[in-house]
Amino acid sequence: MVGDDATRTLTTRRDAITCGAVALGGALTGCLGGGGSATEPAETTGSYSVTMSPAGSVGFESVPERVFTVFPQYLDMAVALGRGDAVNTVYVPEMSGTTMSHYYHRLDGVDLAWDGLVDPLSDGLSKEHLYALDSDVHLADPAWASTQTNWSREDIAEIADQVAPWVGNFYSGTQATPPDGYDDYDYYSLWDLFGKVAQVFQEQERYEALARVHDDLVSTIQADLPPAEERPTVVRSTLAADGSSFYSYHLNKPGYWLADTRPLGAHDPFDDADWGGLWGTVDYETMLEADPDVFLHLWGLTPNYQMDEVRQSLESHEVGSQLAAVENDRVYPAGMRYQGPIMNLFQIEMGAKQLYPDRFGAWPGYEDGDHYPELPEDEQLFDRQRVADIVTGRAEGE
The missing domain is CATH 3.40.50.1980 (Nitrogenase molybdenum iron protein domain)
Structure with missing residues (x-):
């Protein structure tokens, strides 16, 4: 949750995570610099990488502990993977959090303390805010971010290099055309995206178990449609x-x-x-x-x-x-x-x-x-x- 972490010095970086090659107009992001951590490190699983369009291949040395999201599908994914407390932002928290809690209320032991989250778009997407949050991963689409006011592809690469990588895909929502320069953009289903996020958190077993529930639900309904x-x-x-x-x-x-x-x-x-x-x-x-x-x-x-x-x-x-x-x-x-x-x-x-x-x-x-x-x-x-x-x-x- 957002608290003292949001006001940490901008030079503090989590040395447990590195970002790999990210395709942003041909530029490759570098690795995160060294630095201390104000919290206990996540359990080390060894280095691993996740590949998602349009970011490309992103490398991690451990599971992210501070997670930036914009739209609530990624917060819901984090909750589903047992990582909801790692998220620091979400679009219109009162709307998103209240609605999600309406569903979670029917699941024993599942809840979301959304009232401490901040809206990353309340004053427009801010590069300074991303620096201040000092997240370990940005579950947001770099192509989408490049369309926001005062953002360029150079800014996207800077955040990936200096703060944390981008791992998100927005335009799959309606399979809309991405911005110019993202010609190799791939589209994913909701559950494919969820699988990618599960890789970020190294929670593939949880993902696979929930995917089976979803597949059973859909097949049950479709077998009995008129x-x-x-x-x-x-x-x-x-x-x-x-x-x-x-x-x-x-x-x-x-x-x-x-x-x-x-x-x-x-x-x-x-x-x-x-x-x-x-x-x-x-x-x-x-x-x-x-x-x-x-x-x-x-x-x-x-x-x-x-x-x-x-x-x-x-x-x-x-x-x-x-x-x-x-x-x-x-x-x-x-x-x-x-x-x-x-x-x-x-x-x-x-x-x-x-x-x-x-x-x-x-x-x-x-x-x-x-x-x-x-x-x-x-x-x-x-x-x-x-x-x-x-x-x-x-x-x-x-």
Whole structure:
């Protein structure tokens, strides 16, 4: 957690970690300099390397103890690997931490002390802040970082050389085109990314165990999906702040932002829409033309939106009240697109119940501000105790 570490002298470096060759416009980052440590060193596992696009091959001499993240999928990965306490930053901690805690509440022994985290984007991504944090790894995409205000590729290389390496991949979220100069950029699935992060923390067994839970969940759901012609039309949208339009996202396109909806195989009425970006703005008339059977309100499980107010806005709108999803009371909260593996398990289960209640049991409802609903054991689509045991280390050695 961020504390005195954030104000340490900038010359202090963890000598337990070195960064290997990182492909940043042909420049190779050097090794971290020597220096003391204010905390006990991590257990030494011997030197190892992790290769992830676009950073390339990054070498470590021991497991990182101070971890920088931006988007919460990487914090969720750290928690899943038993390393949540190592993370010092996350985007909008109150939103991210509260939402993640809603899920973790259903996992015995799994929690997150998010209130000590800082938002690395509150004043824009700051090179000085990264120096002050003195992290051992930056779980963030150097290609994405190079697009931030006052950042250049030389700055990216400097941080990798003087502070710690970058290990992250942002544009796989929607398989969007990366910035110029990253022509060899590779795309990963959410669980492939999780596997890479597991290598960073040398927690491959935890990763493999959780991946089996995920594979079982997806295969169980897909084996019992109704025929394609009987599946509902579904939109995943967010009501704009002024209530006059929607920000809408696809359901079934590539990218880890859709890792919770794509496995459910529902029909996306906006599937052919080319919004020229990560999402599109849709007015009420266009939404009524699509007339989805189910409306999934993205961010609805976060503290940023009140689902009662969303439903009231739709019901009181002349056009919105005509939507089939509104008439049939099928407007549901969805989670976050920035989802890590634990979030993904819950969000897949939640979506399966919201879309196919006759197959997977009805979604029990959700009161604003509550934790993820408690489900009877025989209505759970994945084993909560198994996941908790993996995350907390109780399942090790099985």
